[in-house]
Amino acid sequence: MVLLPADRMDSLFSPRCMWVNGPIIVGAGPSGLAVAACLREQGVPYVMLERADCIASLWQKRTYDCLKLNSNKTFSQLPRMPFPDHYPEYPTRRQFIDYLEDYVAAFEIKPKFNTTVRSARYDETSGLWRVGSTTTSGDVMEYIGRWLVVATGVNAETVVPDIPGLDGFEGNVTHVSDYKSGEAYRGQRVLVVGCGNSGMDVSLDLCDHGARPAIVVRDAVYREVLRKSTFELPMLLMRWLSLWLADKLMVLLAGKVELRTPALEHGALVRIHAGDIDVVPEVKGFGKGGRVEFADGRVLAFDAVVLATGYRSNVAQWLQLNDFFNKDGYPKTVFPHGWKGPSGLYTAGFTRRFGFSGANADAVRIAKDLGNIWREETNDLW
Known part of the structure; x- marks a missing residue:
């Protein structure tokens, strides 16, 4: 692997290009931030692109004042940094935003804000991802790298x-x-x-x-099942059982009582x-x-x-020529195996599991996988 300086360089093609050492992360929500923190722990550089002017724009700009996390803080904290001890069991919207801001500072995460990804495609000839973007000021840039992490999640639109x-x-x-x-x-x-x-x-x-x-x-x-609501029951199960087993039991119970x-x-x-x-x-x-x-x-x-009719993924609007995602913008491979696709493609935040436990698992796996590749290929240079 040839490590090139991560700065702007002239290109024979329009728009301007930037080579990225490490993965290109699309999305600065909780899932993208979790990936970035875990990559930093592995010593892998990255570039993070975010269309909004802040991290976690859904939480900061598109949520109501009374919102609280619908899973307790154990299942909602991001990797490598627990919630403060004084936080309640179910943190408020404001507390969660403050936590994310502290998370960004602790892991020195610096997204490129106001940068909307218009297209991302894998170039078979070069073996590289080409990610086209525009900024709110009209600047056009193409980021080029070997790996792409899709972290736009299920609440983009x-x-x-x-x-x-x-x-x-x-x-x-x-x-x-x-x-x-x-x-x-x-x-x-x-x-x-x-x-x-x-x-x-x-x-x-x-x-x-x-x-x-x-x-x-x-x-x-x-x-209700055992006098517990369809949300309370899985949270109770996960106090005593693994996520995998609790999930299997809920699927079984759902089939019996049509939750x-x-x-x-x-x-x-x-x-x-x-x-x-x-x-x-x-x-x-x-x-x-x-x-x-x-x-x-x-x-x-x-x-x-x-x-209150929800949100959906927007991946299908910008990720081109890729069969890993279905037409609705979700990985075809279900959790826990949907975090890695072909040709250096990774995904985080599409698990639709309780809290951020699924996204956190994705982030840890992605960073570990890329860390191993990074160390192997970096050592080969020497």
Whole structure:
């Protein structure tokens, strides 16, 4: 391996090029930061590209004020650095952001911010990855290197459902990524579409701020196993069992009782049982005057809608000619084997496991693999 200086160099081709010693990491969220920290421990240099102007932009710019981590701090901490002892069991959004900022400082992680990756392709002829990017100021750059780490995760783009009449709804329609606090909805009748973690959180927050929320529940979400919700049970299992075994047991139990939701927020359930949060079935369509028709035939009026309909990967939009990912931008190979692909491709943050345990495992494996390659090829030079 020829080690070239990691600075800008003239190229015969447009745009300008930069050779990268080590991997090119796309994404400065928790998964990308975990990879960077583990690479530093292995002595492997890297370049990290981030489209936003900060680390963990989802947490800093697209989350609501009342958010707490939905897994405890043991399963949410990143590799090589635990949460501070004084943090609660379930850290708040602000605490998690502060932790990430400290993590970046501790491991001297310096992403290239405001840099959007437009394309990434593997050049079979040269055996190198070519990653094209643009900055917010209009600068164009192509990063070239032997390895690519995709760490953009599963929350890169918002998902907006295609519901008849939604575009013509006369009230305010907001995706949960733009929702901050229920204060703006005080006294209003609000329909929350989506009953996962965010839907439950937002419904409770709206209730606490004097709004009257109704949450859309498409299936029987209230099924419980051993009087534990579908989120609480796996966390309990993992106190005593390995992640692998706990996961297998949950899959078995899910097959028996047809569990349909990843989490049930306890506070929201209490308010639902108290009648403070209404439960409505699937939306059939939106009509005039803020009216919404539901699958059971009811028609109710609302002042606003919050779409807690989640996010999706954007990998398919920029990673070219690669069969390792499916059309939805997820690795075809499932956890724990999806961290490594062909031709020097690695992925982190696509496991969809509890907390960041899956992403952390990916980061450790990636860094160890690259560290071994790096040391072997560096030693060959001498």
